[in-house]
Structure formats: structure tokens, C-alpha cells
Amino acid sequence: MEFRILGTGSATPQLQRNPSAFVVTIDNFLVLIDCGEGTQYRLLEHKVKISRLRYILISHLHGDHYFGLIGLLSTLNMQKRTEPLVIFGPKGLDEIIALQLKYSGTILNFKLDFSVTDPTGFNPILETETIEIKTFPLKHRIDCTGFLLTKKKSKRKILAEKLPENFPAIFYKMLQDGHDITDELSRVTYINAECTTDGCSEKRLAYCSDTIYDESIVDYIKDVDLLYHEATFLTEQAERAKVTFHTTAAQAASIAQKANAKQLIIGHFSSRYKTTEDFLVQAQEIFPNTTLSKEGENFIF
Ligand SMILES: [Zn+2]
Structure with a gap:
């Protein structure tokens, strides 16, 4: 699983x-x-192939979290995309997109499958x-809404060098599922442990975009491998964080600690801060x- 950061700012536009x-x-x-x-320019800049996009998750309808969507959809259309694209987002987002497409006279070549999040x-x-x-x-x-993404434990990995060239596909699948292969006399001909290794273990990523400090989040994200949590302000502006329903760096860290997360990434820094070391x-x-x-950085976990 890889998590690449394309934007580290918050609502007020910032050059850096x-x-x-x-x-x-x-x-x-x-x-x-x-x-x-x-966002589509950041995807270009970091050489992310947008043809591989399958799902888009939108946390809420403040502009700094979705104003790039119509541009990206239009570009996918110009690239003659035909595979369906699934968007999960708040109520009303489908109407906004439909209106923008309608008045720009755009008819998408691909199916846009929209689901409202609760x-x-x-x-x-x-x-x-x-x-x-x-x-x-x-x-x-x-x-x-926040999002919890789980990549399930993968099947066993086959050691191809341990098998003959024309090994039947059905046996291949049995080995992936952890079975030994036996012949018609029930004699084991391929021992699973000798022909395969463990698959990748389950990985979980939690994404907490804009939120006030809220300990009830902890129950949803217990023991995640990677937690992204917004940290718009420093402790000195804790009151400002509360009024605007945002979080400070220390509060984000406290959520990570209470959730027993393995790693925390913080972002969504307010434009009032020119540097981020204090965060x-x-x-x-x-x-x-x-x-x-940091924009462009890719976390593999
Ligand atoms: Zn917001």
C-alpha cells in the first residue's frame, strides 16, 4: 500500500x-x-497515471477538498477514458458535478458511479x-467523514522456481489458498510450505481530514498502520482551532497515541505559518x- 501526498495546505491559498x-x-x-x-496538476507533476484511478473519496464540501474534481473529470474525459469511475462523497456533490457538466455541454465517455456518504x-x-x-x-x-482503507491480507506467494513449467492453473490456485497438492492416491506431491511463502499481511490507513479534536475518532482507527490527521494550528492557536473546528499538531498526536497508530502524518497547515518545524x-x-x-512524498507501508 502506498500513500502519496499531493497537498499540505489549508483553505487560504498559499504559494508554497x-x-x-x-x-x-x-x-x-x-x-x-x-x-x-x-490536483490534476499535482498528479502530472508527480507522474501519477490517472488512467489507473478507480475510486475518488471526498471528505466534505469545503472547496479546498474538492474544487479540483471537475477539472480532473474533464481531463479524464478528454483522454477518452471508458472505464467507470466511482466517487464517494457528501450529499449534493453529484448535483454540483451534474450542473457543471450540463452547462459546459460535457457528456462523459465513461460511467460516473456516485455514492453518497453517511x-x-x-x-x-x-x-x-x-x-x-x-x-x-x-x-x-x-x-x-474520515476514511479507513484496509488492504486485505494477500494470498500465499508462489515460488515459481519450485514448480514445473506447465503446472495446472487449478493447482496453482490451491497452493495460493494454502493447500498441499496430492495425486489420485492421496500422496502429497507438492508440499505447500515448500512451494509458497506468506502473502502480505493486512494493512490499514486512516484519513482524518478537517475535524475538531475529537476522541471518539479513536475507536474507529485503533491500531492502524498509518494515520493521516489534519493539524492546521500550533498549540498557541488552540482556541482558534476549536472555533474553526480544526486540530492542533499536539491534538493530532494525542489521537495517534490513543489509537495506538504505528505512524502519524500531519498536514493541512494554516497559511499563517511560513515554516512547519514547530508542528x-x-x-x-x-x-x-x-x-x-511533504508534497510529492510517497509512504510505502
Ligand atoms: Zn474544511
């Missing part, structure tokens, strides 16, 4: 930071989380053979394994 957008690579496809203004409760929104995505509620000024200092006092988000 872009608005929220993150891309997750799972196997051979991509999940885009939030899509702030100009801003209350812990809700599964997608389950496939390899991944599972759930939403959980965040407390912000408008409806907002790291304040967060690491509580949760040492904190990293500052």
Missing part, C-alpha cells in the same frame, strides 16, 4: 503549499482522497477481494513517530 489531495496505490489501481484545486456512524462503503473502505464521522463545520516538535512530544507531510 497546495490544497488537500492524496493518492493511495493498492495493487494496480489508485484511490484519490480529496481533490483540492489544481456522515454519521461507521459505515462500510466498498468491499472487494483485495480492499475494504469504511467512513467514520468527523466533527467539522459541515458534514464530514513536528509539538507533535513528537506526544507521539514520536510523527512525520510532517
